[in-house]
Amino acid sequence: MTLDGAVLCQVGPFRFALAAHDVSSIEVPDARGVYAGRWFGLGDAWPQTARSVRAPGHHVVVDTVEVHGATLPVLAMPAMVASHLVTGFVDVQGALVPVVSLAHAAERRP
Amino acid sequence: MTVEAWLRGKTTWIMLGALAANALGLVLVVASLSMVLDAHAMALEELALEATAAVTVGLTALLAWVLRHAVTLRGLAAQRTDADEPRRLAALAELRPLGTRVLSGTLAVWVAAPLLVALAWWTTSQDGGRGPLQVALAGVLVGPLVAVCAALLVTVRVHEVISRLSVGLGVGAVTGATEPVVASTRTSIVGFTVLFVVLPSTLLIDLGVVSIDRLMDQLVDAAPAARQVLAASGVRWLMGQFTLVIAALAVLAVVTARAGTAVLARPLNQLTLHAHRVAQGRLAPQVIAADGEVWLVTRVFAQLEARLTRLVRHLGRAGDAVSRATSTLSDTSRRYEGTAADQAAAVNQTSATTAQLALNARQVAASAASVQDLARQTLEAAEQGRADAEAFQAAVERMHLDNAAIATAVDRLEKKVLQIGRIIELINTVAERSDLLALSAELEGTRAGEVGRGFALVGAEMRRLAENVLESTAEIDGLIGEIREATLRTSSATARGSTLTSSSTALAEQVTRSLSAVAELARQTSSQRRAISLATQQQESGTTQLSDAMGEILESTRDRLSLTHDVTAANQHLLTLAARLDEAVRRFRLDEPA
CATH class of the missing domain: 1.10.287.950 (Methyl-accepting chemotaxis protein)
Incomplete structure (x- = not known):
């Protein structure tokens, strides 16, 4: 399984990847945005340079956004722990980054 | 005793001597007239009554006249006013001429009263004989003696009142308020001697001549057998009457002499005692009331003592x-x-x-x-x-x-x-x-x-x-x-x-x-x-x-x-x-x- 294009998001020290075809736009966040740092226990305040990553019907605010255009192999999740939220891991410059489904992530808010 | 208390009723007390002298004179006159008047010419009782009434009226008038000039003194004696210094000085001024007024007033009464009786007798009787003349003569002879005696008796008491009233008053004020009596002592003694020698002698001679003449007339008119008895009884009666008249005259003379002596000697005695106290160094200036030269002496002595007192005070203060x-x-x-x-x-x-x-x-x-x-x-x-x-x-x-x-x-x-x-x-x-x-x-x-x-x-x-x-x-x-x-x-x-x-x-x-x-x-x-x-x-x-x-x-x-x-x-x-x-x-x- 591969991922054709990924949007790498960074929240604090943590990183995650979104499938590029799931992201509709990248904008400046507004007051209604949900900070992804909440997933990692970082609170609700985002930095001034934050970006809002939008999918149809969903959006999330992250510290920085980086578009990765190459096709990346996806390491599948074992069946016993597989979920719709994290679909696998990709290797970005030697580091494993979880691939997150934004629609499921928005449904399972902390 | 205060001066006010002592003065109570002293007006009458002062005048008592004058009344006593006049009473004595009245006795003398009545006794004299009984010797010389004819019993049938006028009743003796009637004569005595008339003479007494005349003298009493005269004396009452005299008393009123004297007291009219002593208003302040009467007020003090009756306790109607306070005995302050001005009133006491006024009383002193009223007291001073009191003796002289009594003398002149009494004399006037004793001259006027017999003359009035004699005039009344003479006008009411067609044959009075020597009666009215004897009455007038008795008044003229006895009046001066009574007046002098009354004046001296009053003066003695006036001196005492003056001495009492002048206590506590200034010597100058007292001597200024009391007029000095200018009659000298020698004149007074001579006059006194003349009065009490000449007037009684004249009275007795007149009484003797008239009474003997009247007895002789009675003997001539009497029967020869009764002449001896009448002569003996007439002589005894005359002797009794003479004795009465002489006794009255003697009493009057003695009283007058004592009063005159008191007027002269008492101030001198007081002055001697005062001088003795001054000699002992006890100074208490006081005016000693007197008349004549004695008054001059006591006044000068009081002034001298007052000056000495002031001098001693000044010396003490100095x-x-x-x-x-x-x-x-x-x-x-x-x-x-x-x-x-x-x-x-x-x-x-x-x-x-x-x-x-x-x-x-x-x-x-x-x-x-x-x-x-x-x-x-x-x-x-x-x-x-x-x-x-x-x-x-x-x-x-x-x-x-x-x-x-x-x-x-x-x-x-x-x-x-x-x-x-x-x-x-x-x-x-x-x-x-x-x-x-x-x-x-x-x-x-x-x-x-x-x-x-x-x-x-x-x-x-x-x-x-x-x-x-x-x-x-x-x-x-x-x-x-x-x-x-x-x-x-x-x-x-x-x-x-x-x-x-x-x-x-x-x-x-x-x-x-x-x-x-x-x-x-x-x-x-x-x-x-x-x-x-x-x-x-x-x-x-x-x-x-x-x-x-x-x-x-x-x-x-x-x-x-x-x-x-x-x-x-x-x-x-x-x-x-x-x-x-x-x-x-x-x-x-x-x-x-x-």
Whole structure:
């Protein structure tokens, strides 16, 4: 399984990847945005340079956004722990980054 | 007993003697007339009644007349008024002529009453014989005796009342209020003797002649056999009547003589006792009432005693004053003696101080010259300092102007920096939007797959460019911050510099004024130095004269000290004399009048 294009998001020290075809736009966040740092226990305040990553019907605010255009192999999740939220891991410059489904992530808010 | 209490009812008491004398005279007249009148001519009882009525009416009129002139005395005797000093003096003035009035009034009564009886008898009887003449003659002969006796008896009591009333009053006031009776003692005694020799003798001779003549007529008219019996009884009757008349005359004479003696002797006795008390040193001035020369003596004695009393009082007060003054003088002399000794010591000290003052004056003169040099140097230094201060002030003012220019430039710089900051902010916004746009383009290129790869690469490149712009604007923003901080520090420094230059300007002006004042003082010091020099020379001269004068004062002070010793000794002697004077005055005792 591969991922054709990924949007790498960074929240604090943590990183995650979104499938590029799931992201509709990248904008400046507004007051209604949900900070992804909440997933990692970082609170609700985002930095001034934050970006809002939008999918149809969903959006999330992250510290920085980086578009990765190459096709990346996806390491599948074992069946016993597989979920719709994290679909696998990709290797970005030697580091494993979880691939997150934004629609499921928005449904399972902390 | 108070004077008021003693005076109660004394008006009647005074006049009792007059009434008694008149009663005695009435007895004498009736007895006399019974010897000479014919029993058939007029009833003796009727005659006695008429004579008594006439005398009583006359005496009543006399009493009313006398008391009419003694209103104040009657008021005091009846306790109707207070016995204050004016009323007592008025009573004294009323008492004085009382004896004379009784004398003249009684005499008038005793002349008028028999004459009226005789006139009535003569007009009512066709053959009265010698009766009316005998009645008139009896009144004329007896009246003076009764009047003198009554007047003397009243005078004795008047004297006593005067003595009582004059207690506590001033001698001058009493003697002024009581008129002196001018009749001399010799005239009174001669008159008394004449009255009581001539008048009784005349009365007795007349009684004898008339009664014997009447007895002889009775014997001639009587039968010869009864003549012897009639003669014997007639002689016995005449002898009895003569005895009665002589006894009445004797009583009248004795009473009158006792009263006259009392009028003369009692004041003399009182005067003797008073003089004895004065001789013992007991002074209590009192007027002793009397008449004639005795009154003059008692009045003079009272005045003399009053003067002596005042003199003793004055002497006592003067002695006390002399004692106090001498004591004070003695104390003052002792203090003055001590002061003079202290003064001599002080003069010695002052003389030494004067010599030291002359030495100091010379030193001051020498110091004045050095002060002149110092003042000149000070003046030069002050002038130089003032020029430097003025130059400093000019430099500070220039610095102040430069500082103001710097502040203006800094202000302009700050405004420019603010404009740059706004431009950088705009660039930053544009770069951010470019970054976001490049990111979106890269995303779209990626989503387009292989077809959009080139578009994604262009977006990525644009994005790096935008990130470079952002980094550069961040650096520029940091530089602008530093510039603004430096500008603020410069602005603050220029503000402080402006304040300092203002303070420096004020200080420079103050220094200039101070140096000007120092220069002026230095000039004044120079001129005053000359004045000091002149004054010092005068002081030196004056100090020398002062030193000479102090020597003379010292000599004078020693002389005064010696004199003070003499004054102290004299004061001691005076003190002894004052004590002796006081002892002499104390021999007199000033008693209150009894």
